[in-house]
Amino acid sequence: MIKVGIVGGTGYTGVELLRLLAGHPAAHVTAVTSRKEAGMPVAEMFPSLRGRVDVAFSTPEEAKLTECDVVFFATPHGVAMAQARELLEAGVKVIDLAADFRLKDPAVFQQWYAMEHSCTDLLAEAVYGLPEVNREAIKAARLVGMAGCYPTSVQLGLLPLLEGGKQLIDVETLIADCKSGVSGAGRKAEVGTLLAEAGDNFKAYAVKGHRHSPEIMQGLSAIHGAPVKLTFVPHLTPMIRGIHSTIYARIRPEASATDFQALFEQRFAAEPFVDVLPAGSHPETRSVRGSNTARIALHRPGNGDLLIVLVVEDNLVKGASGQAVQVMNLMFGQPENAGLDIVPLLP
Ligand SMILES: NC(=O)C1=CN([C@@H]2O[C@H](COP(=O)(O)OP(=O)(O)OC[C@H]3O[C@@H](n4cnc5c(N)ncnc54)[C@H](OP(=O)(O)O)[C@@H]3O)[C@@H](O)[C@H]2O)C=CC1
Numbered sequence: 300m301i302k303v304g305i306v307g308g309t310g311y312t313g314v315e316l317l318r319l320l321a322g323h324p325a326a327h328v329t330a331v332t333s334r335k336e337a338g339m340p341v342a343e344m345f346p347s348l349r350g351r352v353d354v355a356f357s358t359p360e361e362a363k364l365t366e367c368d369v370v371f372f373a374t375p376h377g378v379a380m381a382q383a384r385e386l387l388e389a390g391v392k393v394i395d396l397a398a399d400f401r402l403k404d405p406a407v408f409q410q411w412y413a414m415e416h417s418c419t420d421l422l423a424e425a426v427y428g429l430p431e432v433n434r435e436a437i438k439a440a441r442l443v444g445m446a447g448c449y450p451t452s453v454q455l456g457l458l459p460l461l462e463g464g465k466q467l468i469d470v471e472t473l474i475a476d477c478k479s480g481v482s483g484a485g486r487k488a489e490v491g492t493l494l495a496e497a498g499d500n501f502k503a504y505a506v507k508g509h510r511h512s513p514e515i516m517q518g519l520s521a522i523h524g525a526p527v528k529l530t531f532v533p534h535l536t537p538m539i540r541g542i543h544s545t546i547y548a549r550i551r552p553e554a555s556a557t558d559f560q561a562l563f564e565q566r567f568a569a570e571p572f573v574d575v576l577p578a579g580s581h582p583e584t585r586s587v588r589g590s591n592t593a594r595i596a597l598h599r600p601g602n603g604d605l606l607i608v609l610v611v612e613d614n615l616v617k618g619a620s621g622q623a624v625q626v627m628n629l630m631f632g633q634p635e636n637a638g639l640d641i642v643p644l645l646p
């Protein structure tokens with residue numbers, strides 16, 4: 300059994316980790332932290348886990364994290380980088396769902412997260428947690444910085460078009476128009492996610508700059524092997540879970556005859572968690588709710604030079620905790636879909 304610790308078990312990604320790991324055949328959660336709820340049985344706070352999770356919350360100081368095989372950080376940015384070294388030195392693998400180990404340049408991290416990076420040596424070692432791009436590196440890693448929720452959807456949607464320096468689309472004019480459910484903002488109290496604020500409403504936010512922009516461009520540039528520029532505009536939608544990304548790419552004249560549908564189908568044929576829908580489909584967020592699958596559909600209006608890629612994912616699963624369990628499976632030699640063989644919930 301893989302002994303698992305979770306720092307931040309009361310938040311949305313924490314409780315999603317608990318749900319997914321409760322169905323994992325080879326993992327057992329032995330330590331879960333909460334500063335506010337220490338002492339309370341997890342299943343008392345979350346009745347959905349009654350009979351499935353047998354631990355109580357501990358304070359981060361009291362939790363026996365160094366006795367775990369792996370510790371997930373489902374915490375705000377800055378928490379994992381303060382504790383990762385001690386865990387790694389004790390032989391514990393670390394998977395951070397926050398952004399502490401995503402951006403490779405510490406100056407860029409400081410610019411977007413308004414804090415200095417406290418362990419740049421570990422940042423250099425950390426592997427970016429996007430299995431469709433980095434599977435082999437993840438298998439060998441002891442520290443993984445999970446891809447962000449929006450960056451997962453955008454990178455999956457552009458991967459077949461960019462990887463290996465492919466010259467199929469213009470890489471200076473990419474646009475990702477993305478919508479997220481309110482659980483993306485976490486469980487902390489914020490006026491913007493109150494029902495009376497976010498319900499029956501729709502708005503863009505962070506148009507002048509969102510912290511996922513540098514992460515997306517870093518990831519796409521690494522995939523392409525050359526700089527890629529993209530305009531990213533996130534929107535808040537009145538749903539609980541789900542991200543829908545609409546990506547616009549200009550097809551280069553010399554690539555006009557490309558069969559993009561076949562390209563995507565071939566690229567993702569062996570991927571357990573990426574589903575390419577028939578050409579012209581309109582994927583719905585509810586078709587992935589609660590599951591680790593991302594669904595992708597392609598459109599080329601009028602057979603012109605604009606390629607539109609639609610991507611849906613559950614922000615809490617493929618965008619966070621599900622992908623983190625997928626990464627744990629790779630790090631521990633488990634079947635990649637262990638604990639993740641889930642049919643989406645509908646309606
Ligand atoms: N929500 C989403 O869709 C996604 C979130 N993420 C990232 O995952 C991380 C967690 O997100 P989410 O679950 O939404 O956040 P929440 O706000 O819902 O939960 C945060 C958790 O962290 C704990 N916590 C807060 N501060 C500290 C601290 N200083 N030390 C230890 N524990 C702390 C809280 O518990 P307590 O206060 O009881 O200790 C709580 O359990 C964030 O970095 C987020 O950016 C990534 C992808 C998607």
Ligand SMILES: CC(=O)N[C@@H](CCC(=O)OP(=O)(O)O)C(=O)O
Nearest residue numbers: 397398447448479480481483484
């Ligand atoms: C709807 C909403 O507020 N979404 C969050 C992003 C989700 C998230 O938690 O960001 P990470 O993936 O970087 O951890 C936001 O825009 O700040």
